[in-house]
Amino acid sequence: MTNTTLTPAQMAERTGVSLDTLRYYEREGLLDDVTRADNGHRRYSEDDALWIEVLRCLRATGMTIEQLRHYCELGAQGDTTKPERRQILLDHRRLIERQIEERQEALRLVDHKLEHYREIT
Amino acid sequence: MTNTTLTPAQMAERTGVSLDTLRYYEREGLLDDVTRADNGHRRYSEDDALWIEVLRCLRATGMTIEQLRHYCELGAQGDTTKPERRQILLDHRRLIERQIEERQEALRLVDHKLEHYREIT
């Protein structure tokens, strides 16, 4: 069993992305040419697993499917698109930073409201 | 014009919440008894403004409309619900902290990918 591929179920387990969502991402062009076993079943590679982790992370921080598709298309077009891909990541990085700031402010606000309840268990 | 109330437009401007969304929140029970001018137009108080800021903040950090409605209902039920309201805020606080951690991890991942592009402008 020195098999380096993952079944759909294993991938779902490992990445926390559901079977349906894995197929959905593939349909949307976020995951290209997943190899297949003889019976037509998907066999994900380790690289697929890493990329799906990236997808999960970018989605969780608010990148849309549309934006991810664009990023993937750029990747497929080769090295000339590297600057644009880099810019997309830089822009998203700033978005994440703003999200962190927004949440730190939210913590302050929640803490302020919690003071109002401080006398209780 | 020493008027301490805000028109819908002023409230939208101030809080960044759209007119439609302000009405939607009211319909959903997140905003009770907004006073009205003689002509039936809404006149928001300063307290409304503060509360809408809270709503915006909690929504922005992932509290659902349903949860917010529940929180509001508890508030309307009086002081006996204080412990539950406090617990809701504590739970949400933990959620926000997890979101910050998730985003800090996302930053690391994005930075890692950016290293791959470091040779470019």
Add this chain to the structure above:
DNA sequence: CAACAAGCTGGAGTGCACTCAAGGTCAAGC
């Protein structure tokens, strides 16, 4: 007074990201 801006209501529509359903294939185990 005409016309425009601001607001009102009830209800329908939208966009996004999944998520589910129906009907089928295929391999392994009893």
Add this chain to the structure above:
DNA sequence: GCTTGACCTTGAGTGCACTCCAGCTTGTTG
């Protein structure tokens, strides 16, 4: 040989949080 389970495809359905629309009233302005 039949059932079970994992997977397949296509296409429809769902849930959420808005967002828009039609048709109305009211107040202001040239």
